[in-house]
Amino acid sequence: MWFTLDNLATAHDTHEDAAHTSTGLSNVKLGMWLFLGTECLLFGGLISTYMLYRGRVGTGPRPAQVFDIPFTSVSSFVLLMSSLTMVLAVSSAHKRDDKSTNLWLVITALLGATFVGGQVYEFTAFYNEGMGFSTSLFSSSFYVLTGFHGVHVTVGLIMLLALRGMLKNNKVPGSRAETVEMIGLYWHFVDIVWIIIFTLIYLIPA
Amino acid sequence: MAIIEPTASSEASIAVIPPATPSSAMGALKRPVATKGWRQWVFTVDHKKLGIMYMATAMFFFLVGGLEAVMIRMQLALPNGKILNADLYNQMFTMHATTMVFLFVMPMTAGFANYFIPLQIGARDVAFPRINAFSFWALLFGGLFINLSWFLGGAADGGWFMYAPNSGPIFSPSHGVDFWALGLQITGIASLAGAINLIVTILNMRAPGMKLMRMPIFTWMSLVVQFLLAFAVPVITVALFLLSFQRNFGATFFDVSAGADPLLWQHLFWIFGHPEVYILILPSFGIISEVLPVFSRKPLFGYPFVVFSGAAIGFVGWGVWAHHMFASGLGPVSVAVFSISTMAIAVPTGVKIVNWTLTLWGGKLWFTTAMKFAIGLIVLFTIGGLSGVTHSVAPSDTQQTDTYYIVAHFHYVLFGGAVLGLFSGFYYWWPKMFGKMLNEKLGTWNFWFMIIGLNMTFGPMHILGLQGQPRRMYQWTENRAGEGFFNLAFWNLIASIGSLVLVVGVFFFLVNVFITARNGKVAPLDPWGARSLEWMTSNPPKEHNFDSIPTVHHLDEFFHRKYAEDANGQMQQIATAEEVLKQLEDNADTHIHMPSPSYWPIVIAFGLPVTALGVIYSIPLAIFGGLIILMGAFGWALEPSTAPDTDFDPPSSGNTSKDVVHVG
Amino acid sequence: MTTTATDSHATEHGLSTAGYVRIALILAAITGLEVSTYYVDFGWLFMPALMIMMVIKFVMVVSYFMHLKFDNKLFSWLFYTGLILAVGVYCAALATFKFFG
Ligand code: HEM
Ligand SMILES: [Cu+2]
Numbered sequence: 001m002w003f004t005l006d007n008l009a010t011a012h013d014t015h016e017d018a019a020h021t022s023t024g025l026s027n028v029k030l031g032m033w034l035f036l037g038t039e040c041l042l043f044g045g046l047i048s049t050y051m052l053y054r055g056r057v058g059t060g061p062r063p064a065q066v067f068d069i070p071f072t073s074v075s076s077f078v079l080l081m082s083s084l085t086m087v088l089a090v091s092s093a094h095k096r097d098d099k100s101t102n103l104w105l106v107i108t109a110l111l112g113a114t115f116v117g118g119q120v121y122e123f124t125a126f127y128n129e130g131m132g133f134s135t136s137l138f139s140s141s142f143y144v145l146t147g148f149h150g151v152h153v154t155v156g157l158i159m160l161l162a163l164r165g166m167l168k169n170n171k172v173p174g175s176r177a178e179t180v181e182m183i184g185l186y187w188h189f190v191d192i193v194w195i196i197i198f199t200l201i202y203l204i205p206a
Numbered sequence: 207m208a209i210i211e212p213t214a215s216s217e218a219s220i221a222v223i224p225p226a227t228p229s230s231a232m233g234a235l236k237r238p239v240a241t242k243g244w245r246q247w248v249f250t251v252d253h254k255k256l257g258i259m260y261m262a263t264a265m266f267f268f269l270v271g272g273l274e275a276v277m278i279r280m281q282l283a284l285p286n287g288k289i290l291n292a293d294l295y296n297q298m299f300t301m302h303a304t305t306m307v308f309l310f311v312m313p314m315t316a317g318f319a320n321y322f323i324p325l326q327i328g329a330r331d332v333a334f335p336r337i338n339a340f341s342f343w344a345l346l347f348g349g350l351f352i353n354l355s356w357f358l359g360g361a362a363d364g365g366w367f368m369y370a371p372n373s374g375p376i377f378s379p380s381h382g383v384d385f386w387a388l389g390l391q392i393t394g395i396a397s398l399a400g401a402i403n404l405i406v407t408i409l410n411m412r413a414p415g416m417k418l419m420r421m422p423i424f425t426w427m428s429l430v431v432q433f434l435l436a437f438a439v440p441v442i443t444v445a446l447f448l449l450s451f452q453r454n455f456g457a458t459f460f461d462v463s464a465g466a467d468p469l470l471w472q473h474l475f476w477i478f479g480h481p482e483v484y485i486l487i488l489p490s491f492g493i494i495s496e497v498l499p500v501f502s503r504k505p506l507f508g509y510p511f512v513v514f515s516g517a518a519i520g521f522v523g524w525g526v527w528a529h530h531m532f533a534s535g536l537g538p539v540s541v542a543v544f545s546i547s548t549m550a551i552a553v554p555t556g557v558k559i560v561n562w563t564l565t566l567w568g569g570k571l572w573f574t575t576a577m578k579f580a581i582g583l584i585v586l587f588t589i590g591g592l593s594g595v596t597h598s599v600a601p602s603d604t605q606q607t608d609t610y611y612i613v614a615h616f617h618y619v620l621f622g623g624a625v626l627g628l629f630s631g632f633y634y635w636w637p638k639m640f641g642k643m644l645n646e647k648l649g650t651w652n653f654w655f656m657i658i659g660l661n662m663t664f665g666p667m668h669i670l671g672l673q674g675q676p677r678r679m680y681q682w683t684e685n686r687a688g689e690g691f692f693n694l695a696f697w698n699l700i701a702s703i704g705s706l707v708l709v710v711g712v713f714f715f716l717v718n719v720f721i722t723a724r725n726g727k728v729a730p731l732d733p734w735g736a737r738s739l740e741w742m743t744s745n746p747p748k749e750h751n752f753d754s755i756p757t758v759h760h761l762d763e764f765f766h767r768k769y770a771e772d773a774n775g776q777m778q779q780i781a782t783a784e785e786v787l788k789q790l791e792d793n794a795d796t797h798i799h800m801p802s803p804s805y806w807p808i809v810i811a812f813g814l815p816v817t818a819l820g821v822i823y824s825i826p827l828a829i830f831g832g833l834i835i836l837m838g839a840f841g842w843a844l845e846p847s848t849a850p851d852t853d854f855d856p857p858s859s860g861n862t863s864k865d866v867v868h869v870g
Numbered sequence: 871m872t873t874t875a876t877d878s879h880a881t882e883h884g885l886s887t888a889g890y891v892r893i894a895l896i897l898a899a900i901t902g903l904e905v906s907t908y909y910v911d912f913g914w915l916f917m918p919a920l921m922i923m924m925v926i927k928f929v930m931v932v933s934y935f936m937h938l939k940f941d942n943k944l945f946s947w948l949f950y951t952g953l954i955l956a957v958g959v960y961c962a963a964l965a966t967f968k969f970f971g
Contacts, residue, residue, distance in 0.1 A: 021410040021411065022409065022410050022411065022412040022416070023409055023410055023942070023944060024942075025410065025942055025944060025945075027333040027334065027406050027410055027411075029945070030405075030406045030409060030410060030944070030945070030948070031333065031334065031402050031403070031406045033945040033948045033949050034402050034405055034406070034436060034948045034949075034952075035402055036949055036952070037436070037437070037948045037949045037950075037951055037952025037953065038398060038402070038436045038437055038439070038440050038952055039440065039952070040949075040952040040953045040955075040956040041437055041438075041440040041441050041444075041952060041955065041956045041959075042440035042441075042443060042444060043956075044956035044957070044959075044960045045440070045441055045443075045444030045445070045474060045956075045960065046444055047960070048960040048963065048964055049444070049448065049459070049470065051964060051969065052467060052470060052964065052967060052969065053459075053466070056465045056466070058464070058465065069905070069908045070905075073901070073905045073908075076901065077898065077901055080894075080897055080898065080901060081894065081898075083894075083931055083935050084890060084891065084893075084894040084935075086935070087884070087890050087934075087935045088887060088890060091884065091887065091890070133455060133456065133457065134455070134456035134457055134458065136464075137458060137459070137464065137465060137466055140451065140457035140458065140459065141459070144447070144448070144451060144457070148447075158836075162840065162843065166843070166844070171844055173843075173844070173845065173846035173847070174846070174847075184935075184936075185936055188931055188932070188935050188936045189936075191931060192927075192928050192931050192932060195924060195927045195928050195931070196924060196928065198904075199904065199920050199921070199923070199924040200924075203904060203905075203907060203908060203920055204917070204920060409944070433951075436952075437951070437952055437955055441959075467967065469966075469967070473963040473966070474963075477959050477963065524955060524958070524959060525962075527959075528966065536966055537966065537968075540965075540966045
């Protein structure tokens with residue numbers, strides 16, 4: 001592995017601040033990818049907990065009784081499309097097209113907010129159907145997993161909005177395109193986690 | 207934190223100009239600029255200052271954990287011990303282990319890594335200096351937070367691996383476990399951020415020519431450790447979250463009566479826990495792999511083998527966790543698989559021991575205190591490793607598990623391995639860090655007391671364990687002690703006296719530090735005839751580490767700048783350390799921007815325990831803590847990591863960030 | 871990267887806008903298929919089909935939207951190490967619970 005690592009670093013990245021590093025890659029981007037790698041173990045643990053406990057409903061409702069697949073399909077689709085708008089924001093940022101960057105960021109944030117709103121609605125509906133947080137092992141592991149994901153989306157939303165404000169007021173320290181790209185990576189990651197959750201938790205019945 | 211420019215008076219010396227007209231973030235707070243007093247420490251982002259702060263914190267917690275250990279041993283010295291009641295005893299061994307593992311060894315290795323990795327790879331700081339500061343403060347606050355529980359109704363008492371049902375509210379009604387779970391969550395965040403930071407630093411901030419296979423071995427072992435941390439910490443994060451949700455919000459994740467599987471906790475804990483033991487030991491392996499060659503006057507035997515066996519340990523370490531669960535009813539297939547993988551992991555460890563021995567072989571040995579501790583590690587770790595192999599055989603482990611035999615085993619590897627390595631590092635690098643030599647005579651006393659104390663304390667525990675004394679037992683009685691040579695009374699007493707001998711040993715170290723600080727011998731530039739890059743700068747290093755970044759041509763670069771082969775293939779000295787350093791100074795970079803101090807790391811880190819306290823006592827407080835974090839994050843995001851030119855007095859003219867990339 | 875000379879624009883910034891939209895359309899189509907399993911009985915194909923579609927979507931987002939395909943291999947190394955480790959240890963742990971049996 002050591003020699004691959006050294007040889008990998010031949011081509012130089014185009015980012016301004018990457019030019020001086022040993023690998024020619026930017027520090028933030030390297031750090032971000034590593035962070036996302038570690039997040040796999042975090043979500044993996046939560047997903048496994050859910051998988052282990054999904055059938056243990058006690059006297060509470062079973063997953064199939066509460067899940068509203070059409071509704072969740074729509075909100076999953078919304079989140080998926082927010083990945084498209086995010087990548088368009090990144091690509092506009094690389095083209096230094098501030099106007100479209102701004103626009104795509106706002107649209108992404110709106111789609112993300114729709115998703116979070118959908119989750120709030122879903123949680124409320126489940127609660128009303130008698131599925132509280134501590135009703136059963138299934139319900140608590142479900143809420144912890146999807147709630148964790150929801151918190152990640154919300155953090156992403158705050159970052160998107162803050163980024164837009166900072167871009168507008170010219171307050172981004174360092175490379176703007178790279179900052180947009182990093183937040184983009186985080187956003188896409190949140191999306192791929194949902195791709196897994198949607199299949200494993202919602203579509204595969206317990 | 208400053209610009210460095212040549213002064214008019216002398217070309218060669220370099221002046222450090224502090225920022226003086228700081229800009230403000232969000233129009234509220236101005237950037238801290240103090241270079242004196244407590245402010246230079248609290249707001250610093252300098253990896254060396256942070257390294258020292260990590261080490262001081264760790265040393266403090268070592269004393270706390272040691273005090274707890276002595277109380278345990280005093281309780282068990284005689285039959286029917288009365289010093290602690292059963293409840294306090296449970297808190298004592300739980301907090302002893304938690305403190306030693308999470309608040310002493312881990313921060314101490316983080317301190318070494320912080321201080322020496324940038325120096326060893328020829329960098330001026332880490333990749334993300336502010337994240338570095340944040341990690342330290344989060345560690346400190348997390349550690350204090352856990353210990354706060356002593357004063358708020360009692361500390362955690364479920365044992366350091368906190369199995370269910372002991373971790374649940376029925377067996378542990380105080381808030382101790384809540385503090386424990388949330389506090390470890392905070393130190394976990396610190397470790398994770400630190401790991402990402404150091405990995406990026408090692409991959410990205412190396413001096414020209416510093417290929418991976420030219421990196422000093424301590425840096426290599428630290429790299430493996432940081433990868434282990436990066437991937438293992440999230441697993442315990444999950445476990446701790448589940449536990450907190452169970453205790454604070456009514457979930458039942460580990461409650462058997464609600465149909466839960468208590469083994470879930472055990473898996474999550476040990477998927478983290480086994481890599482964790484390598485997180486504790488590998489830095490010390492790295493340290494003695496630096497120390498042994500220097501004091502044997504030979505290069506490390508089989509450098510690539512040491513590197514690869516380290517990486518192999520890091521890798522295989524992910525596939526053995528269930529050997530901690532042999533007695534839990536895993537099923538025969540799982541037990542067989544994990545038993546064999548555990549035996550396999552002894553192999554790369556053995557490779558290392560062979561390499562060290564062959565490094566010593568035929569060398570001109572110089573028995574400094576650092577060297578003594580390093581050799582002590584080889585011997586005692588080997589003993590601990592051998593008893594470890596006996597546990598990998600599942601049937602034999604079933605006899606040993608939960609007895610003092612296990613306690614003996616892990617103290618030989620943790621104290622005899624990890625801790626002796628750290629002490630070796632203290633003596634070896636002290637002159638580098640503080641410019642003074644630790645006293646060798648006191649060091650020798652320090653060493654022998656610790657070695658004798660260690661064997662007196664933990665050696666008899668093998669006997670106690672095989673005789674059936676359970677671990678975590680708060681009292682023993684005369685009529686169960688038995689008779690003859692193997693009677694429990696005698697060996698318990700010996701172990702307890704041994705712990706006091708250990709304390710005296712540690713005390714010698716503290717005295718040594720104190721005396722050295724007051725009137726120690728000023729260290730020469732290269733006191734040991736060292737081999738690696740961190741010695742190619744002044745003692746202690748300048749704020750910017752290197753006047754000019756060296757170009758690296760060899761493994762053991764510093765050695766090769768001092769020595770070269772003559773016509774007969776003999777190594778001859780070609781330059782003194784002073785000459786090597788002078789050469790770097792003569793080519794000093796003229797304009798170095800160092801990252802600037804910041805308020806935000808400590809602000810964000812402070813928000814964490816506030817939030818955690820809120821989770822236990824009142825949700826509004828938790829929200830308030832969250833707001834502190836959010837505010838800190840905004841301040842952080844809006845503040846350039848390196849102060850702009852206009853912030854300096856006089857304003858700097860040059861282009862910024864000439865050598866270092868700072869984006870954290 | 872040392873791949874043969876691809877379009878330099880593509881290696882730097884990934885795909886064009888139209889390219890991204892195309893990827894999104896494919897993703898949307900797969901999602902449609904996934905959801906259809908809820909209404910139509912796929913028999914024994916149900917599980918494998920869902921898993922494969924999930925993996926395809928995952929890899930597509932990572933490779934194209936997150937640029938991993940066009941970027942330095944080191945990024946892939948870091949990310950996939952975490953991913954594979956996660957799948958490995960958690961599947962092994964679930965296996966000891968006889969989850970798959
Ligand atoms: C000052 C020297 C030390 C002494 C005298 C000491 C003594 C002890 C004793 C007697 C126990 C068993 C308590 C019981 O089972 O009832 C124990 C447990 C433990 N010690 Fe130490 N120890 C020392 C240093 C360390 C260090 C340096 C570490 C780790 C780096 C460590 C890690 C542990 C752990 C993990 C446990 C298990 C606690 C549990 O059962 O949950 N100890 N120690
Ligand atoms: Cu283990």
